[in-house]
Amino acid sequence: MDLPVMPPVQPMLAKAVAGVPDPAKHTAGGITGLSFEPKWDGFRCLVFKDGDEVELTSRNTKPLTRYFPELVAAAREQLPARCVLDGEIFVAVGARLEFEVLQERIHPAASRVSMLSEKTPASFVAFDLLALGDESYVDRPFVERRAALVGALEGLTGPCYLTRTTDDPVVAERWFHQFEGAGLDGVIAKPLGAPYSEGGRTMMKIKHERTADVVVAGYREHKTSTPEHPLLGSLLLGLYTDDGLQHVGVSASFTAKRRAELIEELQPLVCPIEEHPWGRWQEFLTANPDRIPGTQSRWSQGKDLSFTPLRPERVLEVKYDAMEGRRFRHTAHFKRWREDRDPESCGYDQLEQPVGYDLAEVLGG
Incomplete structure (x- = not known):
């Protein structure tokens, strides 16, 4: 060439x-x-x-x-x-x-x-x-x-x-x-x-940028976290359906100071996995089509995806751009806590659905 x-x-x-x-x-x-x-x-x-x-x-x-x-x-x-x-x-x-x-x-x-x-x-x-x-x-x-x-x-x-x-x-x-x-x-x-x-x-x-109220269901520690100086890496987010709390994505991109504050703030909510809505998934150890949290896929390249479960009692407002199936297409951005929201009220019905449009019209215009 x-x-x-x-x-x-x-x-x-x-x-x-x-x-x-x-x-x-x-x-x-x-x-x-x-x-x-x-x-x-x-x-x-x-x-x-x-x-x-x-x-x-x-x-x-x-x-x-x-x-x-x-x-x-x-x-x-x-x-x-x-x-x-x-x-x-x-x-x-x-x-x-x-x-x-x-x-x-x-x-x-x-x-x-x-x-x-x-x-x-x-x-x-x-x-x-x-x-x-x-x-x-x-x-x-x-x-x-x-x-x-x-x-x-x-x-x-x-x-x-x-x-x-x-x-x-x-x-x-x-x-x-x-x-x-x-x-x-x-x-x-x-x-x-x-x-x-x-x-x-x-x-x-x-x-596109939108907001949604989601339930904080767990967290992963940052790669630089140590027992002496624990740091939060990402928050695991959920939305409710008739089948219970579904994993909808993560929120990340915090400053080091905010990572330390968040992990301390969330400690009172830590619970055993057996008492968590996602406890029924702990048997899964490999990739799966439902993107169960904490499991491996070929995209994770061996990263530690274990998470600390939290009682689903806090609601967070996040910014997101789009959905991919039942999950956020990209990492959602932390906006603010919503102390006024009941976690069980956070479902998929709040999400804006784009009007359908034929891809052929985009390509052949």
Whole structure:
């Protein structure tokens, strides 16, 4: 492989902003304006193609090629002979993206990778151009990169796609609300005049943010915790259903001072696992489809996932972006204690459900 831009390359990143920004207030390289596009919920991926040679690399530059043989074949068939593209790998089930199904594709067994490539095939959506033919585009403004990308990829119908864009913030605001129903993560804004800055946070991301009242059901200690100086690592959170208290996710990201305060504050609630709503799960020692707390999976990589059970008597308000099935998609953020809430009143009915939207409309607009 001999391309103008060679791996490893760290993809350009985004910083979070509160809402859809005003294009008139953003100038880069002497060009004013922003380009908006859907924020895909998958694996960030750089595609390097030189003839029949194709390499896929992740956000942290690790190889993804072996896990997605169907995309290697699609790249050979659908993409320009020599190119370097930035985009996202996703798996769609019906009309929605399904991140958990995508995660299953990262598996050490070649036989399972092959089986899943047929059972749950992945797609790739391109949203930036680093090289085409013998030309590097990394130093060119995005408006030029986008024009060349459209010229090279327009008309793709899958499994490789070209993302749609708009320069209208009103349209971007509509996408922000509509596309979540198809499993997308928000909207990205790119300065029209900015070059491709490897590892730089020159893009902006607008993500969904919501709140929920959840029950604190346990905690894990921080990796630096010691018997002399115990520190809380994360809080285990639950919501009630007719079947009892269900594990819904975790809250983490505290200062060292707050970690020490929290673990001391929660000690009066510590209880034996036999007296805890999750005591019936203590027999499980391996990964399971219900994500029972305290169990191992191939994603935990041998980490100690044991937890200290707490009587489910305290309610916490958290911020979260989206749900993945019955759990928070990402780590929830501690907002405040809710002493006024009864734990048994904290159920899934409080969670906002996005309006359904067909993924085909996002891809084929």
